[in-house]
Amino acid sequence: MENIRSRLKFGSKGDDVKLRKRKSRLYSKEDKDIFNNGVLGVVVFSVVFRLINCLLVQTSFVPDEYWQSLEVSHRMVFNYGYLTWEWKAGIRGFTFPLFFAFLYKILHLLNYDSVHLLIWLPRIAQALLAAFADVKFFFLVQRLENRDVSRWVFFCHLCSWFSWFCCTRTLTNSTETTLTSLALSYFPLSGSKAYSSKKYLFLVALAVIVRPTALIVWFPLLMHHFCQEEQKLRLITHCYIPLGTLVLVISSLIDCFFYGKWTLVQFNFLKFNVLHGVADFYGSHPWHWYLTQGFPVVIGPHLPLFLHGCMLASRKHKILLATVVWTILVYSFLPHKEFRFIYPVLPFCMIFCGTSLAHLKAWRRSAAVALLASNLVLALYTGLIHQRGALDVMSHVQMLCDVSRNSTVSQPDVLFLMPCHSTPFYSHVHCPLKMRFLECPPDLGEEGYADEADRFYDDPLFWLRTSFPYKSSLPTHLVFFNVLEKDISAFLQGNGFRRTAEIFHTHVPEGRVGGSIFIYEKL
Template sequence: METIRARLKFGNKVEDVKLRKRKSQLYNKEDASPLNSGVLGGNVALFCVAFRLVNCFLVQTSFVPDEYWQSLEVSHHMVFNYGYLTWEWKEGIRGFSYPLLFAFIYKILHFINYDSVYLLIWLPRIIQALLAAFADVKFYLLIQTLENPDVAKWTFFCHLCSWFSWFCCTRTMTNTMETTLTTLALFYFPLPGSKTHSSKKYLSLVALAVIIRPTALIVWLPLLIYHFWQEDNKLRLITRRCVPIGALTVMISTLIDCLFYDKWTLVQFNFLKFNVLHGVAEFYGSHPWHWYFTQGFAVVIGPHLPFFLHGCTLASKRYRILLVALVWTIMVYSLLAHKEFRFIYPVLPFCMVFCGISLANLKTWRRAAAYGLLVTNLFPALYTGLIHQRGTLDVMSRLQTLCDISSVPGRPQPDVLFLMPCHSTPFYSHIHCPIRMRFLECPPDLGEEGYVEEAARFFDEPLNWLRISFPYKSSLPTHLVLFDVLEKEISAFLEGNKFVRTAEIFHTHFPEGRVGGSIFIYERH
């Protein structure tokens, strides 16, 4: 009898194993999707690195001036002792901690005599891409600890196919680093059910994000309050984590800034004083208070919007704090007059959590929704990365050839004047030789009576400004760079001084105001 019972039990176990195996096969068959093509079954980290490197090289357009003028241009000036520092660096409202990262790379290239302009442009982008890949992996691992594998995969899919993340995550701007650090910090944040919680690590990453971009505190304030409220030993959290980490980070960043400014400078205070108290940011444009709610957020989240809204109705209470942080961030930025898409980029990973939950729960329509999401994100990602606003980078590649001319004896030294809205193009970081270059400057009014920026004076009366600025032929530049919309207005000056168009470079299909569809290079003969 005992033998018969043992055989029956063994037979039942075999049947259970077979049944589980059959169910697993059925599940895998039903869940055929873009995610289950073997990519995530392998090495997620290796895939993320490859994906972001491809991402990096397929983004060849410009977005905002800050990705050059507040990072690479500053790094180039730090290492090679020539370049242009904007008014923010003269007033001490920008910190050197972020440009120092690229300056370190530049210094190594200079030391080994490999400081080619190509490496100076692309190595910082590659570093940013690798950091983005690291954040991608941490984001996936976080969702894995919080949800079942199905939800984790779909959340990761939503995260990777976001057109705005593709457009921004490899760019050398502080918003990109702020988003990367926010994603990494979220991995260690004490969300309910998280097994990766580390107060020391997440607070250190938050502190670093605030040092690089003080507005990072807006995103993290509700999350920090939530952690404090949930913490059992509140005194220990404050005295042994928040205060030491915050004090050490501020001290190190202040020492770095004082070293490069060569004077005592508290950048975070200056940043708040100029942008919030004095409202200098409004100088660069303003939008109505509802802009983020009616336009900004919809553009940033893109085709993910319906999945995000659906996911909000399905998500468990543990994610409520992420939704609070998202709404809080948009509300605070809505109170500021100057608004940009990139300002709310750091909350985009929060949105992907809800999008993933939505896709995982669609069941029948999941595959069709996933392919639809992929296709609708693919077009804006490739268009904005490869076509829209690429002329301002292509023109610098063309001008870089002037470096060879400048070293030829007897040839006139190049003298380039950019007759464009200020900071339209990168500068010496994309030329890497000290040829003479000038542009129309536009620092804000810092209290000077009767102040009118140079760019505004030029565009009010272009022809008159040129005649006053260059009364003699000997003072004329050798090259002019301008958008096509300006050509007709200054045609008399161009013809009278024998300027000949030598290049026409495509910029955008959507010209607007002073920004044209093409960029012209004129050379004086």
């Protein structure tokens, strides 16, 4: 009886084992639930954050955001739109705009192809892709670092004003950066056990197809992987060659279909921009521009943290720092420079910034508040105010579509007297309205070459009078920056044009770009 009581009180040895197993399963389930809830929390937060990010970016950045993506996609689906000289020369691939064309086609088939959806759906798609990259980046850093450092790295990443400004735009640079972040999460970094050579190489190949310059960023990383790999021949024959060939063949087939002939855009891109120096046509900068202006602007208020983090960086992060230095160095040797070109290395820099914040024990909170506040000001100003007129003016132009459909006399005819590609085009109007702008293709050695925009700005009044000698040939609407008004005022008054709209563009007008955009209508 006493033995029975003892067993009831304390349980047998077998019962203890069962209890421990039951507790082990219980704790395992609890840990799994906590982990799953943590993943879900990061995913939901990232998606909501990037969707808000998307809605709060209502300004223009560079012409490629529209002319190398949405404008091409619009033409692919709706059979009207403008293709710039790059598409005629075969230096752009259709793989990137095909993604947006797919979205446009769905809207068209569902009869929901309103101009607002055509503008915002691609942006939302970019935002969701950026959110996915954010999640993968967070868990990559969590594998590389302790929990404290990974949180600060993610904080720095989300704080970046330039990422906020760029990541939801329909730019090849934005997609290149997103694909780079995704590929990095599968790359065999020191300390990261969850890697896959095939997955990261496929994403790298895709990034190169979207933008061939992605190879600049990935060259040192590919060399690092090759040197560290024990089975080098297997890596080449089972990963590098098959995946690279597969993606190249698929993109070539897509380009062949839309160009109507075999076109290797990656080779043409290299030939025109590097060998023939066509990129110089769009401006050149001194070799030190990225060091003195480009990189400090892109990394913004994070710069002190980045420099401090570089000094604290562990050996396993040296390859990431080497990649940042290599990318800036290579781009410094190219005459044409832009802020967006070095955007793909920005996530790499955030690892060093987060490491710095994690080590600033006493100053951490103050530094974090200052970082958030300074980046927030830049993000909101550049996203909501700076250079918004280029988009707002297209809303006014779009209203002419109703006039075009209902008019039985004169059809609207819009002429943009602005630096070429200053605004979007048919992708933001979505009706076959008669529109034209000042052409500015580079000199490709063609006979009789002339830059129409330069000829116009040399003598605006003369150009207008010779281009429209008869009143019957005049456009019904003129769109131009306010700085041009005084130069063509005689033409406007003499031909009965009156101003119907003034749209704010920027607080920092420069050269041919004014602070406001005027719309003039012929009476």
